[in-house]
Amino acid sequence: MESTGNLDAKIEQLLNVEKQMRLAGDVSGTKKAVTEILQLCFEARAWKTLNDQIVVLSKRRGQLKQAVTAMVQQAMQYIEETPDLDTRIELIKTLNSVSAGKIYVEIERARLIKKLAKIKEEQGLIAEAADLMQEVAVETFGAMAKTEKIAFILEQVRLCLDRQDYVRAQILSRKISPRVFDADASKEKKKPKEGDNMVEEPAEDIPSLLELKRIYYELMIRYYSHNNDYLEICRCYKSIYEIPAVKENPAQWIPILRKICWYLVLAPHDPMQSSLLNSTLEDKNLSEIPKFKLLLKQLVTMEVIQWTGLWDSYKNEFENEKNLLGGYLGDKAAEDLRERIIEHNILVVSKYYSRITVQRLAELLCLTIQEAEKHLSDMVVSKALVAKIDRPSGIVCFQTAKDSNEILNAWSANLEKLLDLVEKSCHQIHKETMVHKTVLGMT
Numbered sequence: 092m093e094s095t096g097n098l099d100a101k102i103e104q105l106l107n108v109e110k111q112m113r114l115a116g117d118v119s120g121t122k123k124a125v126t127e128i129l130q131l132c133f134e135a136r137a138w139k140t141l142n143d144q145i146v147v148l149s150k151r152r153g154q155l156k157q158a159v160t161a162m163v164q165q166a167m168q169y170i171e172e173t174p175d176l177d178t179r180i181e182l183i184k185t186l187n188s189v190s191a192g193k194i195y196v197e198i199e200r201a202r203l204i205k206k207l208a209k210i211k212e213e214q215g216l217i218a219e220a221a222d223l224m225q226e227v228a229v230e231t232f233g234a235m236a237k238t239e240k241i242a243f244i245l246e247q248v249r250l251c252l253d254r255q256d257y258v259r260a261q262i263l264s265r266k267i268s269p270r271v272f273d274a275d276a277s278k279e280k281k282k283p284k285e286g287d288n289m290v291e292e293p294a295e296d297i298p299s300l301l302e303l304k305r306i307y308y309e310l311m312i313r314y315y316s317h318n319n320d321y322l323e324i325c326r327c328y329k330s331i332y333e334i335p336a337v338k339e340n341p342a343q344w345i346p347i348l349r350k351i352c353w354y355l356v357l358a359p360h361d362p363m364q365s366s367l368l369n370s371t372l373e374d375k376n377l378s379e380i381p382k383f384k385l386l387l388k389q390l391v392t393m394e395v396i397q398w399t400g401l402w403d404s405y406k407n408e409f410e411n412e413k414n415l416l417g418g419y420l421g422d423k424a425a426e427d428l429r430e431r432i433i434e435h436n437i438l439v440v441s442k443y444y445s446r447i448t449v450q451r452l453a454e455l456l457c458l459t460i461q462e463a464e465k466h467l468s469d470m471v472v473s474k475a476l477v478a479k480i481d482r483p484s485g486i487v488c489f490q491t492a493k494d495s496n497e498i499l500n501a502w503s504a505n506l507e508k509l510l511d512l513v514e515k516s517c518h519q520i521h522k523e524t525m526v527h528k529t530v531l532g533m534t
Contacts, residue, residue: 098135122161129165138178142185149189156195163199183207198235201227221250236293241303252313272304325354346416352383395436433466441476441489449485
């Protein structure tokens with residue numbers, strides 16, 4: 092290790108060289124001088140001097156952009172070599188302050204903030220790490236590689252979910268379009284040839300596009316799980332299931348396909364759920380898990396499902412989910428599953444009956460009269476079916492839900508009939524008038 096006096100003398104000598112090169116506008120010479128100064132400080136393990144020199148060199152009059160870029164890139168290589176955490180944080184903060192507001196080192200600054208946020212997270216300061224990451228809007232960085240941008244935004248989303256800031260997590264997740272994961276990688280490589288070839292290579296630790304796709308959908312599952320949006324969770328699992336690496340490995344796709352089946356059953360009945368249900372039933376892989384194929388078939392078959400029998404058959408499978416990929420289904424899942432079965436049974440009854448007593452309906456649903464009324468009322472309010480309850484008589488009248496297009500067509504046909512009658516009436520009045528005028532003329 093060099094003495095302090097010897098190091099200062101060498102730095103002073105190189106600073107004079109740097110000044111001459113800078114004033115002469117010699118880019119390569121200036122870059123060489125500044126990087127040698129930093130290398131001297133690093134070899135001497137003089138971390139405070141290194142920080143001071145970075146600040147001094149960046150603030151010198153007329154300092155060249157290329158020299159600042161080279162200096163920041165050089166110093167970033169020393170971060171992992173620092174002797175302790177405090178020295179590492181100090182070096183990162185110094186480089187952050189130097190690169191702040193400079194577009195030509197915006198990518199380096201983003202990487203530095205990511206490193207600092209990781210340190211904060213390891214210290215248990217999740218909120219601070221999330222705030223640090225949110226300072227950077229990488230979607231505006233033209234020179235940053237697409238995969239690195241996506242990885243950075245996903246890190247922002249993850250930290251927001253960790254601090255339970257679901258609103259900001261949703262806003263940040265919308266910066267990534269799911270279509271970007273389906274882009275053809277071979278076409279992407281050809282694009283830089285058309286422009287100015289300014290896009291930088293991503294950092295070494297950045298995952299591939301398909302790995303990022305999986306991370307994205309896993310984070311979205313976490314987001315949708317907080318408000319039990321079962322259909323969206325199912326669609327996220329469906330997207331993970333379509334990844335080639337997952338489809339090739341039964342150990343991975345079987346737990347995911349199980350999750351798809353569970354969340355399809357848990358999702359309220361609507362056209363999207365019905366479409367996903369039918370497409371999943373057509374999947375040949377479903378034959379590998381016959382119990383779940385049977386479960387989905389029961390839902391598409393217009394027959395009443397006995398809840399107690401179903402729960403006895405699937406209780407062990409339901410509880411086993413927490414040991415599989417993706418974890419347990421949620422605290423409310425068992426309760427919601429029962430509700431979905433009740434809703435299915437009410438829909439089945441509405442298909443076969445136009446009028447039924449509330450008591451008989453309650454017997455078919457294995458519920459009390461009050462519970463049967465409540466579930467039926469909830470479905471009418473949500474417009475899942477059309478029904479009226481005559482409470483004094485204790486009779487439910489089911490009606491077929493009319494499609495809006497059918498109502499408009501019927502209204503249009505009635506209007507045409509009305510106009511036709513008006514036209515005929517006008518014609519008859521006109522005819523009578525003409526006849527009377529002729530009679531008057533003759534007299």
